[in-house]
Amino acid sequence: MFSVIASWWSSSQSLPAETSEKYDPTNPKMNPLNPKGLKPCCACPETKSARDACFLQRGADNGQCGELIKKHVECMRGLGFEI
Numbered sequence: 001m002f003s004v005i006a007s008w009w010s011s012s013q014s015l016p017a018e019t020s021e022k023y024d025p026t027n028p029k030m031n032p033l034n035p036k037g038l039k040p041c042c043a044c045p046e047t048k049s050a051r052d053a054c055f056l057q058r059g060a061d062n063g064q065c066g067e068l069i070k071k072h073v074e075c076m077r078g079l080g081f082e083i
Contacts, residue, residue, distance in 0.1 A: 025080045033080035044075035 025031045026039050034043070051072045054065035076083050 023082075025082070031080040033078065038079065040076065040081055043079050043081065044072055047072035047075045 021030070023030060025034055026037050028035050028037050047068065051065060051068040054068050058064050073083050
């Protein structure tokens with residue numbers, strides 16, 4: 001029993017390394033769909049600006065911006081972002 005407790009503080013044993021890294025869509029090595037390493041805020045500027053302009057002109061609750069939202073989500077998923 002004491003050998004188990006002593007092994008917790010022993011320097012001879014190392015902690016196991018984490019085997020799987022968390023998915024990072026901005027890391028080009030993990031995500032070949034995003035070779036430039038764009039962050040979500042900078043990805044898909046064309047569809048993002050069209051979507052935002054629609055919200056400003058028509059309002060978020062109007063429901064007329066659905067197609068622009070869909071295009072922006074498709075663009076983001078095309079770069080490997082999970083939306």
